[in-house]
Amino acid sequence: MTRPETRTAPSPAPESGGLAFAFRHCEELVREGDPDRYFATLFAPAAFRPHLFALSAFNLTVARVREAAGNPMAGEIRLQWWRDALQGEARGDVRANPVAAALEDAIVARRLGRQPFVDLIDARVFDLYDDPMPRVNDLEGYCGETAAALIRLSALVLADGAEPGGAAAAGHAGVAYGITGLLRALPWHARQGQVYLPGDLLRQNGVTREDVVSGRGGPGLVRACAELRALARRHLASHEAARATIAPAARAAFLPTALVEPYLAAMERPGYDPLNTSVEIARWRKIWRLWRAARRA
Numbered sequence: 001m002t003r004p005e006t007r008t009a010p011s012p013a014p015e016s017g018g019l020a021f022a023f024r025h026c027e028e029l030v031r032e033g034d035p036d037r038y039f040a041t042l043f044a045p046a047a048f049r050p051h052l053f054a055l056s057a058f059n060l061t062v063a064r065v066r067e068a069a070g071n072p073m074a075g076e077i078r079l080q081w082w083r084d085a086l087q088g089e090a091r092g093d094v095r096a097n098p099v100a101a102a103l104e105d106a107i108v109a110r111r112l113g114r115q116p117f118v119d120l121i122d123a124r125v126f127d128l129y130d131d132p133m134p135r136v137n138d139l140e141g142y143c144g145e146t147a148a149a150l151i152r153l154s155a156l157v158l159a160d161g162a163e164p165g166g167a168a169a170a171g172h173a174g175v176a177y178g179i180t181g182l183l184r185a186l187p188w189h190a191r192q193g194q195v196y197l198p199g200d201l202l203r204q205n206g207v208t209r210e211d212v213v214s215g216r217g218g219p220g221l222v223r224a225c226a227e228l229r230a231l232a233r234r235h236l237a238s239h240e241a242a243r244a245t246i247a248p249a250a251r252a253a254f255l256p257t258a259l260v261e262p263y264l265a266a267m268e269r270p271g272y273d274p275l276n277t278s279v280e281i282a283r284w285r286k287i288w289r290l291w292r293a294a295r296r297a
Contacts, residue, residue, distance in 0.1 A: 019105055022098035023050040026057035029099070033060045039287055040255040043294040044158065051110055051157050052253075054102035058082075059150050061099050062120065066127045066192075075128040079121050086114050086121075110157045116149050127194070132209060136198045136231065139182075140175050147181070148174020154253035155246070164253070166246030172239035173257045179232040180260045183225060183267060184279045190215065197224060217275045225274045229264050236260050251297035258293035259286060 030053050031038045037056045041049055062082060069075035085094045085104075095101040107114060123145035126133075133139050148171045155164035182189070182196045189196060195212050202208070205220035205227075212221065239257060246254065259281070266272075266279050 019101060022095075022102040022105075023053065025098040026050070026053040026102045029060060030056045033064075035283075036256055036259055036286065040252070040258075040290050043255055043290055044252040048158055048160075050102070051106035052154055054099070054106045055150060055153055055157065057099045058103045058117070059120070059146070062124045063127070063146075065124065069128075072128040076125070079124060079128075082121050083118055086117050106157065111161055112153060112156055116153055119145050120149050130193045130195075132199045133196050134198065135200045139179065139196065139198045140235075142196075143175040143178030143182075144171055146174070147178035148172075150174070151177075151253050151256075155250035158250045158253055159247055160249070162247065162249070164247045164250035166242065166250060166254075169239050169242035169246050169254070172235040172242065173254050176232045176235040176239060176260050177257055179228055179235070180263050183228060183232075183274070184263060186212075186225070187275050187278070190275055197221075197228070201227060212275070215275050217273065221274055225267070229267060232260060232264060248297070252294065255290055255293050255297070258289045262286075262289060 027038075027050070030041070034056055038053075041052045041056065044052055062079065065075045065078045066072075069078050082100075083089075085097075085100050086107075095104065103117075106112065107117075123142055126142060133142070151174050152164075152167065152170040155166060155170060158164065186197070190212050193213050195202075195209050197207075197212065199209075201224050202212075202220075205224045207218070207220040207224055210216075211218060236257065239254070243251075243254075262281050262285065263279055266281060267274075267277075271277070272279075
């Protein structure tokens with residue numbers, strides 16, 4: 001894929017209160033756009049929350065590039081701006097963008113590597129196009145470079161320079177959380193012409209891409225989604241088996257995985273339609289699950 005040469009910063013922020021404004025902006029962005037991670041972050045120690053919100057705001061921003069850009073080339077340009085910003089090659093004042101300013105502070109203050117962020121951006125290139133997800137292991141890799149990478153980076157923030165452990169646990173937790181999120185978003189993605197369901201799994205169940213994007217669905221799609229839920233649960237079990245390897249200080253980074261099982265269970269209620277059912281759990285129950293997981297951590 002050819003890298004575009006034109007580089008444009010996405011939505012620079014108005015001049016205001018520097019980093020304090022940037023951190024408030026990130027927190028509000030996550031509260032509105034990613035409430036699960038927002039509530040989970042509230043159970044982390046207060047001193048670390050601004051940087052955790054910065055990471056989640058960055059993740060949310062690059063996840064929304066397709067929607068914001070409108071076409072793949074514009075999306076490539078936006079993602080390239082973020083690569084350049086991370087590598088010190090962007091034109092103009094990067095810190096005029098509040099998410100970029102907060103993220104840069106998190107990277108420097110918490111001594112985070114930049115390559116995982118670049119890898120996350122590279123994984124998000126897939127979002128810009130309507131290409132199929134070829135195989136199950138490609139889906140696991142995608143979730144590993146996005147959701148799992150965010151958990152690992154959050155663990156590094158919470159460990160504050162120490163080794164957080166739990167690298168394998170983060171991988172499994174991220175795949176479980178990522179697959180569950182994609183199943184929840186299936187109706188929306190299908191309407192946009194996107195299919196994250198692996199092609200090999202669809203073929204095994206007699207489902208075509210057209211069945212998904214046209215809204216036809218059918219028994220084969222129900223079976224394919226059930227297999228993906230089983231895969232998410234296997235990764236969740238592997239995460240649980242590796243919990244002992246996570247440093248206590250870093251365990252709050254894994255709190256969003258407490259919501260995986262209730263979301264999967266909601267997909268197994270009578271009348272569930274993968275292409276039309278909105279999968280949600282009550283806010284009080286969500287917070288209760290996170291509270292229980294935080295106490296356990």
